[in-house]
Amino acid sequence: MKNLLSAERMARLKWQLLDLVYVLISIMLALVVGGIFLLILGSNPIEAYYIMFQKAFVSFGAILRRMTIYLLSGLAVAIPVKSGMFNMGGEGQIAAGAMTAAMLGSALALPAGIHPVVCMLGAILVGALLSSISALMKLKFGSSEVVTGIMLNYIVMYILQYLSMYPFRGSPNSAQTAEILETAKIPRLAEGSQASYGLFIALGCCLLFAFIMNRTRFGLELKSAGFNRLAASYQGVRVGVMSVLSMAIGGGLAAMAGAVEVMGGRYLYLDAYFTNYGFDGIAVAYMARNNPLAVIVTAFFLSTLKVGAVALDRQAGVSVYFAIALQGIIIALLVSPYLVESVFNRIRQKRLAKEKEPAIKTAST
Amino acid sequence: MPETMISMKDVTIRFGSLTANDKVSLEVREGEIMSLLGENGAGKSTLMKILYGLYTRESGEIVIDGNVMPKRYAPADAIKLGVSMVPQHFMLIDSFTVAENIVLGEEQQISHLMMSKEKACAKVDSLCERFGIPLSPKQIVGELPMGTKQKVEILKALYRGTKVLILDEPTTVLTPQEVDELFVLLRSLQRKGITIIIITHKLNEVLDISDRVTVMRLGKNMEVLETSHTNAQELSQIMVGKEVSNVYVEQGEDEAKQQNAVFRLVNLHTKREGERCNLQGINLDLFPGKVVGVAGIDGNGQTDLVEVLTGTKALSEGEIRTGDQCILANTVEEMRTLGIGIIPEDRTQQGLVLDLTVRDNILLGYKSDTRFEKHGIINLQSANKYVGDLIQKYDIRPARGNAVCRFISGGNQQKVVLARELERTGLKAVVASQPVRGLDVGAIQFTHSTLLKLRSEGMAILLISSDLDEIKTMSDYIAIIRNGRIVAFKKASDFSKDEIGLYMGGAKSEEVTA
């Protein structure tokens, strides 16, 4: 039986490595395509990439800070996907979570240990509620959660814009809320660093969800509901409940991203500070093949890319939008599994021909 | 002199490590009805899909009506040369009309770009008349019964001026009477000069309809015989390769049903959902140590019955009685606590989550089982050990708990289902729905002997199958389901051969009172 255990662990490791290799190949491809784009614009791609990554690493704190957000918004997409739902509402959920944390952070007076927790819980609740709307609409009416998610994004953004402009305005000069109290702040990692201990919260979530997905009944039922609703229901899995729960978790995680950014860095809500993280989360999740552990890698990569792009702007005159364009290429490339898989299939076939397997008869005659 | 219409020589194709066709040859003469006979997994469907252009062969030659076929070609090419295939699962667009389905791909046109619905209907009407097939061109296909849908498929072929008609397991969805109708039609088509190839695994149909039969086994073709010169025994021996001692139930050894039923299904009703036949008053008893076989054509309520017993479809009326308990609300947990194990009809869609491993699939069925789970966290060690034991007991290959179910063979997939369902503690009854569909001989034997072993251990078995032979050989009692009701229930030995067919088709009917 020990054999079974170690063989199984080996096999599982192999599958995860396979995912990683696949991710790396796609990243390479995207960088190449991006480089071509740069060439067309007249910049030297090698120089550009070098500056990008070099400058990025100089401001390591900025990378870590962004990574914190990406970890959570990536999970926010990855977990629902495991049960067959697509959480498009990340943008709205992050912003809503941020606003909630900002409001609770400035309006309530609580001791330093409890305050951040309360803000976090409030944010999670709001985010989970938002995503559950999409989930329930899909369940009851069959409406695409993608469309309802997008609609909610806009609705939430506008509501928050309004709130930060009028009723909860904290500053006469711009549409932002008041700064949160000291007790609500999450301490920075080091003096002068941009990143906060929120990073560990985010990393903890990744590990937690990796554990949940692989070692708990909840994770098993979630995955089964995502892969095959019918068979899962035959085993007593409440598929509808799983869908809604996974979306709620997704919404909660996204909201956490916003809350952590407020409590660990911004200390207030201004809508410009929270845009695009939701869509970035989709990229992070898909790059990682929706694997909670791989999300750590892709979150790091994407935030390096984004931070470096800012540097690129100042140095080489290529704007931040190039990073967005690159990201778009990455996503589009990533979801062409056909290409990479056909390569892997060829490798696998060669290996099968070597191995002596008993004749596997498939049911198709 | 009969011309050779189809000639396939030494055709080979491989899927991964499986050689589906190994230097197979086939020769079909013009105007004959040729049966392609073999067990599930013999390679017959694959061979025909190669002929039709859906798969590309690795080697071998194909000549259709004198035309040498290139290595790779598409169905469009085969169609042009007069070859058509009526698939086992109909390729019909439910929301389109009969005429639209028939003309798709070769539409009747007014000008170069526009299509004419009127011309299409007219053409369909004339075809129907010419071949004697009654169809209404404007009907929506989704609303038609199976037998009629099959006629639409055949008409699709006739519309294209087919010369060779391939039918893939055409009788699985038909009543015995509808099968007769189909054969009459085929003979009339033959008289009009059409060559017919029937892919089947049913011996009696081969003997009934075909002129010649080519037998295939395990990817190779074994023999070609004149049907009139052979018989069922010979064919079966060639098909299977050895004397197969059929697993069967000793008939007549039991007494009348004075034994207490372990489960009584009383007046079960379900709500009608869409086009699926709902239960309209099922009364059925299950006895310990006895197999009750439910015979019937697909679509007469079997699916609802299984779902009710699984717990995924709620009863609108009626109850399930066991001992002194009376169940009205049949949830999955409830059914499982009662001790009912389910082997569903479609192992890939209902039985297993293909993308999960063998271990995970088995584990799914053991919710809240403290042996493997504490507070929601899975104890991997004990789970792996348990699964390892099951793999050995059921001889599941590959022998790894982390094998992904999508990549193991149909027979082994079924074994995983069996392992999960039949090893439960407190199991009292097993519901097996089409348990050997799509399996090869070895797997069929294994499944049947497993079920019968359970029977001898006192388990009650409910066997639901559209394969009459299976029902007849395996059952102590036979119940016939039609339109959501049990229309006959007798000891297996008390039924005559035709009687079952008649009940299935509705020509005979006796309401069963429990």
Next chain:
Amino acid sequence: MEISTLISSMLRLGVPLLLAALGVLVSAKAGIVNMGMEGNMLFCAFIGALVTYWTDMPLVGLLAAVIAGLLYSLCMGVFIIKWRGNHVVVGLGFNFLMIGATTVLLKAVWNSSGNSAPLVRLPQMELPWLGQQSITLVIAIFAVFAVWFLLNKMNLGFRIRAVGEHPAAADSVGVNVMMYRFIALGIAGILGGLAGAELSIGQMGYFTKQMTASKGFLAYSAVIFAGYDPIYVVLTTMLLGLLDAFQMRAQSMFNIPGQLLLMLPYLVTLLALFGVGDKKKPKAAGKIYVRGNF
């Protein structure tokens, strides 16, 4: 609020939506969920603006935009159809790509982060009761009937619908699923090109950063709301246009904060999806078809 100015605005706001929605509709009928319409419109708005800037001839710009749309959608099609990517994520990816690319190019060509240089606009018409509209209005009306005709009367449309409902059945009779899906996407690309061009050279007279402002997504919901019917799509897109027109005026008239009005179209769409669901969706829409799975 004068009715005629309201209607005039409604048309101006609704016409690009209508064209985009028709594009999404044709894609959907063929089984493709076209989330990339947003990028389509943005890209073509840019190309239309660019070519008009170079040639001072808006009609040439329009043509260029249409060709650009065709190329864009065929490119996206390769990822979705040939390489079996997930429709939604590929579409979003292309959207991002276009947001980034057009903004970078905006800087590169006009050295601006906001507007391009002013451009010559498409010929305008002065209509009674309908105010000033560009000729795209006429093109749009024609497009509605063209799409209806395509889907209901033409061979091509019939096959497109077949491919969206049951690609395996179509494949089995020799209908080339890939090809017809590409054609449908190409048509969508052309329609998206018209929509984008209308935005930059038909209405505004210059190209602005991210000027599509999520019209692509609204178009998608307009299609669902319309039950995938080309005639009803006119109603739903005009309704959205009306809401948009109303919102602009209501801001000043009723003293309601701008944001709450800006979110009206999205709110209405959300509420509409309550209970409407997506029942008329072509059966195979969004599913990846792999040949040979019989």
